[in-house]
Amino acid sequence: MRRSERLSLIKEFEDLYKKERQKKSEKEIINQFFARHPKLSEKEKEELREEILFSIFLFRTLSFRPMPEQMSKRVEERIRRKWAEIGQERKGEKTIPLTRRTDFLILLFYLLGKIKGITRIMKYLFLLSAEKEIGRYLKDYYQFIPHQLGPFDKRVYTDLETLRKEGLIERIPLPRISLSEIEREIFNLFEKEEGVFQYQLTEKGREFAKKMIKGIDKEIIRAIQEVKGKYGRYPLLKLLEEIYLKYPEYQAKSKVFKEIKRFKEGKD
């Protein structure tokens, strides 16, 4: 058998295998394939059989799918949270200790309410760290680096995703029309694919927060309320500008600072 002919037959078998493997056994698929080619000699069949067995071997061995790393972290977080809940219930205590970053996010939503866009959440978390040293209360608090929109820690994204998967928070897409002009510009620059979402606690999240808040250090609650009081009503533009001016080290990689200045100059 010519090489090109052999390759074309292997290709035909692989297409058939991909199509039928959910419905038929491997043996059935092989028989079906050879039935299509009755003119093949026994020697040719034998030669091909080895190749198609190798194809099946590749499809089978490569199709094992271990858990992707991000997912694995999310599930681990969920297990730890459940374990903490069970521990507290067994001890007969009605509060849940604040031990994880994601719990802190729940607390933030509980005290701040709905938050429009991840950028805002990120900035509130940064201000809590920079102005209230919240990291003292929580090991493994976010570590911010300069990024396109100022202070940034990608773990905020993964933590929000974890909470969403657990049904503790939900996100609601916001129509672009409800955003201010500069917000639209910023989001157009950086959040094209995703769109803008409002994040808020679900009923389950509120229940969790209610249990947790009873045991929380009052200093933490005060810190969040102070940040809310000071920055909660700031439009996004003002919030970003304030951070850039107060913490100029975060202007370093900013693409948006120029946009803000340009926008403000345009207004003036």
Add this chain to the structure above:
Amino acid sequence: MDDELLERAKKGDESAIIAIYQKNKDILFAYVQKICRDDNTAEEIVSRTFEKFLTLLPTIKSGNLRGWLFIVARNVLRDFYREREKEISLTETNPFPSPEEMSYEKRDWEEINQALRELPKIYQEILSLYYLKGDSVEEIKKKTGKSESTIWQLLSRARKKLRKIVRNSPWLKKRYPFIGGKDEKK
């Protein structure tokens, strides 16, 4: 080892719980994924399985923890589908795999991955797209910008090279004697 971790977990040792999770997560995930063919559902099922594990921890008997986790995952998956009023379609050719089968498949996967890493990057990419992702040559053409004949040529060479490498794995050779090829039979 599993029993020792289980006993520690029962005494409240969180690190033992995480160790049990780390040890079993990939195999459980692959197991569920194989049935439902959806990563997000598989993640949810693995999470719920371990939540059940924590709730029922004091009652779990030592001896076959992995088997226990598999049974729970299967039941959780059934309930999950029931909630969504869907039936899991399982045929004779697609039954629930056994824990033992999944352990073997994990080892196969580890061995084949090690072999893949010995190949040039372009061969790795083409093989993964074609055999792992199940992309058609047309799709690979779009992704890589290579012509159809080049892709076939690369696939053929990559297969040949990979076959030579996997022959060095005693584990794979034992599991799949045909990879030895003609030379081996003589």
